[in-house]
Each structure stands twice: as C-alpha cells, then as structure tokens.
Amino acid sequence: xxxxxxxxxxxxxxxxxxxxxxFRRRHGVVHNVNEKFQCRWGSCSMDGPLKMGxxxxxxxxxxxxxxxxxxx
Numbered sequence: 001x002x003x004x005x006x007x008x009x010x011x012x013x014x015x016x017x018x019x020x021x022x023f024r025r026r027h028g029v030v031h032n033v034n035e036k037f038q039c040r041w042g043s044c045s046m047d048g049p050l051k052m053g054x055x056x057x058x059x060x061x062x063x064x065x066x067x068x069x070x071x072x
Contacts, residue, residue: 001022001026002041002042002043002062003023003026003027003040003041003042004027004040004042007042008026008027010022010026012059012063014060014063014065016056016057016060017056019055019056019059019060020055020056023055023059029055031052031055032052033051033052033053034052034053035051035052036049036050036051036052037049037050037052038050039058041059041062043062044062046058
C-alpha cells in the first residue's frame, strides 16, 4: 500500500471489501458513496476528484489487478 505517498507496508487483498476494510482501518478512509476526494496513492496521476463509490476499483488499478466487465 502506497497511500498518502508513504507505504504502510501492509498487503492488501484484491477484493473490493478487503480494500475498503484496509483503508478504513489503517488510513481512516470512511466509505461514503456520495463523497468525492483526491486519490493520495503515491504514483497516482488522476487530476480530478474521485467518487467514493469507485474507490475500490480505482485502488485495484494501482495494485495491478485487472477485471472484466460482466457485460462484455
């Protein structure tokens, strides 16, 4: 995990539930679907605000986890 530009050295599981749990417990990120915030991942180049509803999927991209759309 490289949140807030300093790795916490914790392994994050690749499921959305585990990702949200890690960020809630280790970094104080509270899951509020309507909230928007800036990604603080060390190497993130995203310019605009991130919707909390897509937070886990966004972090999965940083972790290199790929997934397919269920409709494709």
